[in-house]
Amino acid sequence: MVPLVRVRPEDARDYMRLFVNRRAYTLQSARPDPESGRHHYFRPKARACGKELSLTLDTVRRHLRGEITIGLYAINPATQRSKWVAIDADYEGAMEDLLKLQFHLAEDKVDAALEMSKRGGHLWIFMATSALARECRIYIYNLALKLGMRIKGNGLAEGIEIFPKHDELRPGEFGNAIRGPLGVHRGAARRYWFYGADYAVDKQIAYLKGLRKVSESQLRDFIAGKAMPPEFERPRSVSVEGPFVSRSGREFRILEHVGKVRTVGRNYVTQCPSCAEAGQDRSRDNLAISIEDPRKYICWAGCTREMIRRAVGCPIPDRRSA
Numbered sequence: 215m216v217p218l219v220r221v222r223p224e225d226a227r228d229y230m231r232l233f234v235n236r237r238a239y240t241l242q243s244a245r246p247d248p249e250s251g252r253h254h255y256f257r258p259k260a261r262a263c264g265k266e267l268s269l270t271l272d273t274v275r276r277h278l279r280g281e282i283t284i285g286l287y288a289i290n291p292a293t294q295r296s297k298w299v300a301i302d303a304d305y306e307g308a309m310e311d312l313l314k315l316q317f318h319l320a321e322d323k324v325d326a327a328l329e330m331s332k333r334g335g336h337l338w339i340f341m342a343t344s345a346l347a348r349e350c351r352i353y354i355y356n357l358a359l360k361l362g363m364r365i366k367g368n369g370l371a372e373g374i375e376i377f378p379k380h381d382e383l384r385p386g387e388f389g390n391a392i393r394g395p396l397g398v399h400r401g402a403a404r405r406y407w408f409y410g411a412d413y414a415v416d417k418q419i420a421y422l423k424g425l426r427k428v429s430e431s432q433l434r435d436f437i438a439g440k441a442m443p444p445e446f447e448r449p450r451s452v453s454v455e456g457p458f459v460s461r462s463g464r465e466f467r468i469l470e471h472v473g474k475v476r477t478v479g480r481n482y483v484t485q486c487p488s489c490a491e492a493g494q495d496r497s498r499d500n501l502a503i504s505i506e507d508p509r510k511y512i513c514w515a516g517c518t519r520e521m522i523r524r525a526v527g528c529p530i531p532d533r534r535s536a
């Protein structure tokens with residue numbers, strides 16, 4: 215058991231100001247999933263009415279105390295903006311990549327705070343005022359590519375992950391959440407700190423508050439003349455084109471071809487069959503299948519529909535010969 219720590223009300227308030235983009239949040243399960251052994255995150259609901267809970271100051275305080283562990287979303291859907299960018303790296307050599315990024319960000323006079331994680335670290339950059347997710351992404355993607363860094367997605371299973379993971383959210387979307395800093399990781403049963411300050415909640419928050427924040431005009435200078443690298447443009451929506459009906463006249467149903475699924479937001483999430491063939495996606499969360507319309511599915515590591523259909527033994531029939 216990780217001991218609970220005292221949290222001053224002002225620390226919870228400052229944390230809220232630094233990290234919370236929207237009131238929707240996720241909660242890390244206290245018990246591991248029996249199949250994967252991982253402590254998954256879910257969106258908590260009120261027991262009485264089933265309504266999704268909204269993040270409060272008390273939720274943040276309990277997270278900092280170590281009672282619960284929350285995940286935070288990167289984008290406020292009303293503005294498509296974020297207060298921060300977080301770069302997650304958890305592969306061999308991850309720390310070297312994060313330190314390299316931190317060094318080159320400093321050349322732009324951008325302070326980046328390095329937080330430990332279970333297998334690597336998270337590098338955090340804070341905005342003076344919330345910045346457009348798209349502009350944050352253009353900056354970091356271009357910088358990382360310039361440094362020759364591997365970025366997860368687009369067929370690469372290993373590399374840095376950049377939050378916000380979307381340019382914008384459509385109504386009802388949440389995007390991706392990241393473990394709220396300074397909380398206790400339920401799987402590791404320990405707290406991960408930022409390297410830049412003493413290992414105490416108040417000292418850590420004071421350190422984060424003292425970091426230089428990136429202004430919108432600075433960010434726009436950084437990305438002047440730049441665009442999102444095309445290979446990392448995320449599909450705006452999941453593709454539904456292509457024949458659903460096989461030659462036998464039966465509709466293809468991806469859910470009949472995948473293992474156990476979990477519900478994450480509006481999707482089922484499970485191991486991508488095509489990634490699995492390559493020995494990837496051990497965390498079993500690359501494939502998202504729309505709950506509303508299970509004909510829509512996508513692999514976030516970049517496997518195409520063709521690859522997935524081939525992997526499950528139901529290749530898409532060639533239209534020319536069909």
Ligand SMILES: [Zn+2]
Pocket residue numbers: 486487488489490500513514515516517
């Ligand atoms: Zn895949």
